Amino acid sequence: MALQSINSDSPLANLVKQKRAFVEIQDLYELLGVPRDATQDAIRASYFSLAKLLHPDVVARQADNLLQQEAAVVFKAISGAYGILSDRRRRSEYDRLHADGFAPVEDRTKRDAASEAKIFAHKGSLLMDRRAYAEADACFRKAVELDPTNASYQSDLGLAIMNNETLPLGLRMEEAKTWLEKAVELSKREKPDILFALSQYFKLKGETNAQRRLLTETLRLNNRHIGAQREVRLLAMRSRGQVDLFESIKKWFDKVSGKKK
Numbered sequence: 001m002a003l004q005s006i007n008s009d010s011p012l013a014n015l016v017k018q019k020r021a022f023v024e025i026q027d028l029y030e031l032l033g034v035p036r037d038a039t040q041d042a043i044r045a046s047y048f049s050l051a052k053l054l055h056p057d058v059v060a061r062q063a064d065n066l067l068q069q070e071a072a073v074v075f076k077a078i079s080g081a082y083g084i085l086s087d088r089r090r091r092s093e094y095d096r097l098h099a100d101g102f103a104p105v106e107d108r109t110k111r112d113a114a115s116e117a118k119i120f121a122h123k124g125s126l127l128m129d130r131r132a133y134a135e136a137d138a139c140f141r142k143a144v145e146l147d148p149t150n151a152s153y154q155s156d157l158g159l160a161i162m163n164n165e166t167l168p169l170g171l172r173m174e175e176a177k178t179w180l181e182k183a184v185e186l187s188k189r190e191k192p193d194i195l196f197a198l199s200q201y202f203k204l205k206g207e208t209n210a211q212r213r214l215l216t217e218t219l220r221l222n223n224r225h226i227g228a229q230r231e232v233r234l235l236a237m238r239s240r241g242q243v244d245l246f247e248s249i250k251k252w253f254d255k256v257s258g259k260k261k
Helices: 011-025 028-032 040-054 065-085 088-097 113-129 133-146 151-163 169-186 192-205 208-221 226-256
Strands: none
Touching: 011 028, 011 040, 011 065, 011 113, 028 040, 028 065, 040 065, 065 088, 113 133, 113 151, 133 151, 151 169, 151 192, 169 192, 192 208, 192 226, 208 226
C-alpha cells in the first residue's frame, strides 16, 4: 500500500508519518523504535507504548479518515514486528536475512535502486523536519538520481533547494523552480502535494496570481488539504487588509481635503 499524504502536523500524524516510512522498507527495529541489540523487555515495552498511541480505538477519537487508515497500516505493521522480534527463533531468522539490510547505504549492494531512493527520501524528510535543508538537499538529490521517475522526490528536492541558505538566493530559487515544475509535469498535475509545493515557490516570489491558481488546483484534487486551506485564508486576509488600508487612506484624504462623507 502506497504512502498517502497526511496533511497534519499533530504529534499523532507525525508519529504515523515517521513509522510509515519504516513500514515501506520493512525495518522492524525502527518500527518499534529499538536498537538491534534490544532486550526482550525493551521490545515489549516499546510495543505496548506504541500500541497505546496507535490502537485504532484510540486513533478514531482524534483523527480524520485518512489518518485513521494510515495509522491502521502502521499499527498492523508494528504488531507484526512485535510478533517477530519477541520470538527468539523468528528474530534470529530476521536478523540473518537482514544482516546488511539496514547498514549504511554504500554497503547495501543487493537492494534495488528504488528501495535505496526511498531510504534517501525518508532521510531527507526527517532532515527537512529538523530544518537541516542543506543535508536534506543532498539526500533528495540522491533519491532523484536513483529513481528519476518519482515526482514526489523531485518536488521534495525543489523545496529543500528553495530553503537551502548555503546556496545563493537567485541560484537556489531558479533551480528549485526547475525541479518543482518537473515534478508537476511528471505527476500530470494530479498530485495535490506537488502542486502545493510549487505554489510555495510563487509565494516566496511574491507572484500571488500564480500562487492562487496552484492553490485552487490543489484544493480541486483534495479539498481538505490543510496547507492549501491555510494559504487561501492568508491570501483572503491579506486582500481584506489591503482594502481596509485603501479605505483608511481615502477617509484620511477626504478629511484633510475638507470633503464631506
